[in-house]
Amino acid sequence: MQDFCAKGPALASGGMRNSAGPVVARMRRLFRSVLAAGLLPVLGLLAGCHAIDATIQAQGAGGTGVERTRMIPVPAAWVAATDGVLATQRIASAAIYQRVLLPNATPLPGDNVLYMRVTRAAGFRGGALREADIADVTGGIPPPFEGFEGTTIRARVDDAGALLWTQEWVSGIYLCVLAARRMTFEQRVIPAQGDMLDVVLRNCVQTDDPELALRPIRASAMLFPRGAYADGRAGMLSPLAMVGQ
Numbered sequence: 001m002q003d004f005c006a007k008g009p010a011l012a013s014g015g016m017r018n019s020a021g022p023v024v025a026r027m028r029r030l031f032r033s034v035l036a037a038g039l040l041p042v043l044g045l046l047a048g049c050h051a052i053d054a055t056i057q058a059q060g061a062g063g064t065g066v067e068r069t070r071m072i073p074v075p076a077a078w079v080a081a082t083d084g085v086l087a088t089q090r091i092a093s094a095a096i097y098q099r100v101l102l103p104n105a106t107p108l109p110g111d112n113v114l115y116m117r118v119t120r121a122a123g124f125r126g127g128a129l130r131e132a133d134i135a136d137v138t139g140g141i142p143p144p145f146e147g148f149e150g151t152t153i154r155a156r157v158d159d160a161g162a163l164l165w166t167q168e169w170v171s172g173i174y175l176c177v178l179a180a181r182r183m184t185f186e187q188r189v190i191p192a193q194g195d196m197l198d199v200v201l202r203n204c205v206q207t208d209d210p211e212l213a214l215r216p217i218r219a220s221a222m223l224f225p226r227g228a229y230a231d232g233r234a235g236m237l238s239p240l241a242m243v244g245q
Contacts, residue, residue: 068090069088069089069090070088070089071086071088072087072088072089072098073087074086074087074100077098077100077116078098078116078118078191078197079100079114079199079221079222080220080222081100081102081114081216083102083103083216084102085100085101085102086100087099087100087101094119094120095117095118095136096117096118096192096194097115097116097117097137098115098117099113099116100113100116101113102114102203102216104204105206106204106205106206108143108204109143110142110144110202110204111202112202112203112204112205113201113202114199114200114216114217115139115199115200116137116197116198116199116200117133117136117137117197117198118190118191118194118198119194119196119198120194120195129164129181129182129198133180133182133198134178134180134200137200138200141178142178144168144170144176145166145176145178151166151168152166153166154166158218158219159220159223160181160183160187160219160222160223161181161182161183161184161187162181162182163179163181163214164179164180164181165178165179165180165201165210165214166178166179167210167213170204173206174204174205175205175206175208175209175210176202176204176213177201177203177210177213178200178201178202179200179201179203179214181198181199181217182196182197182198182199183197183198183222184196187222187223188222188223199217201214201216201217203216
């Protein structure tokens with residue numbers, strides 16, 4: 001079974017703090033500095049629970065607080081982010097957040113990111129994902145979807161549950177998607193002793209195929225550790241099962 005040693009401690013009860021701000025921007029600056037220093041191979045040596053720690057200031061509901069954000073190995077992400085470049089994890093008072101930076105070959109503002117949040121149902125409203133949930137998971141609706149109210153929302157159900165998304169063409173060349181799904185124990189094992197795993201994808205690619213843009217949030221990437229049903233569909237293994245059996 002997947003080792004969740006990088007998940008951080010179990011969630012504590014209590015109120016939610018606001019987002020820690022533009023963590024992805026820090027990720028990009030760190031990645032550029034790593035490239036400039038020729039240290040990219042060193043990142044490949046990170047394994048197990050090793051991580052690079054960083055402390056950032058976050059404005060909480062009760063004033064300024066300190067939340068720890070650390071860089072984790074991409075394979076330690078809660079989903080299978082096979083194209084991930086960098087990953088971070090942040091522990092807040094009532095939720096744990098992960099972000100995986102994805103490749104971006106477009107000149108558009110913003111980053112391609114897979115955002116994740118694990119919460120306890122007691123501290124959050126259950127049911128369908130709402131715009132407020134997406135804004136919290138992402139730290140603010142990413143471009144070009146800042147004013148996506150009133151846009152067409154598409155939906156489908158797959159092995160990982162309901163997938164909602166909206167899409168927008170930019171300059172007639174680039175297809176951007178903002179997609180989200182919420183998973184519970186009905187779909188997969190929830191890490192960090194949480195009750196819900198929310199996943200949001202912002203992905204802009206040069207394609208006319210929405211499925212290519214949605215690939216990072218596909219069901220087979222969400223169901224992790226991964227197994228297969230008798231009919232070949234992807235699915236979660238039992239927590240007691242061993243991958244490969």
